[in-house]
Amino acid sequence: MSQLQSICLCGGVQITGTLPSLWLAHCHCTQCQRAHGAAFVTWIGMRADGCVVHDHEQLLRWYASSPAAERGFCSRCGSSLAFRSTRWPDELHLAVANLTSAADRTPQAHVFWDTHVGWVALADDGLPRKGAPDSDTV
Template sequence: MSAPLTGGCLCGSVRFELTEPPKLATYCHCTRCQRRTGTAASAQAIIVPGSLRWLAGEGEVRYWWPEDGAGKGFCPSCGAHIGSRRPEADDLATIRMGAFDTDPGVRPSLRQWVSSAAPWEPVPDDGLQRFEGSAQG
């Protein structure tokens, strides 16, 4: 990565940059991600702690906090999903792959929560490692 990797929401109110490349990327097939994105799986990049710098709209980002999971950050103006953060963290831990302006340089390397995969779209036989639940154990 020669320059910071930038991204943001659909309307442009929220903008960010990463000063280090993402560590890896994953697909999540949980029901929560399906309902949040309207797709069969959510693709996200796991970022290096401290590498995110907000360029605009940090205070605008709203979070939905499920009882047993990470906060889901989104732009309240356009509804675009930005990323997720843990309750104990001050900043995002993941960025949605679709929020990047350009190729983030990583590809999803695993699929988690395949036990909850959408019945209307089979999980592809793409050789990626699969986890019935969370990849973090």
Template sequence: MITGRCECAKVRYEVDCELKDFCHCHCSICRRLHGAAFASWGGIARDKFSYISGEDSVKRYAFSENSDSIFCTHCGSRLLVDCKPETHMLYLALGTADGDLACPPGFHQFVGSKARWHEIHDDLPQYDEWPDES
């Protein structure tokens, strides 16, 4: 079981499944929305995610035709991405999870558009775009 929350703790969630595709995304959208060199994501089964509290404090921002960012309206913490074509999955912002995650990161994606000032210092596979398109 994974639990987590936004920074102000008005929104709390739980996930009753293992992570899939734990990755670090370096695309410009993730960098802007996170305000960081990259964002760390884990795929989760949509039907295994639930809000413990604060669902009424969540808002969606459509950052593309097919994807919404889901965030807390009070503190702005980005919690999830909903890639609408993937009807069975959500992507959890792993920085919002409580404690350590049992699953290690698997890869870096969109390194072709990573911040020039950021250097990757690990041996994880790197993909210029989506892993299945590189």
């Protein structure tokens, strides 16, 4: 059984996920921009029941960024690690930048493109550029 591993900057929180992943996409929503201090965040969707959190010091904290979503981060180093939402209750989304090895797939789309920032020029990578889902709640 193949797995991937996500780890925070200080190494205090690790999340392992059983492959295959469900999807991989670049998110341009304003919540991701603010939570990560970046133009966009690349997420990999994993089955929640295939993920295990290794957090012996109980450093992982969850912030409710909306009524339906939470963002997981390390309370020691501040690394943003994960996202979960009632929109996708069987999934855990992991920030690709924290993976210790390559993902099992390449990006499939840009999502929330309607709120992408104008100060980063992204080349046409051939990926679909999708707007927000029907709901305002991520």
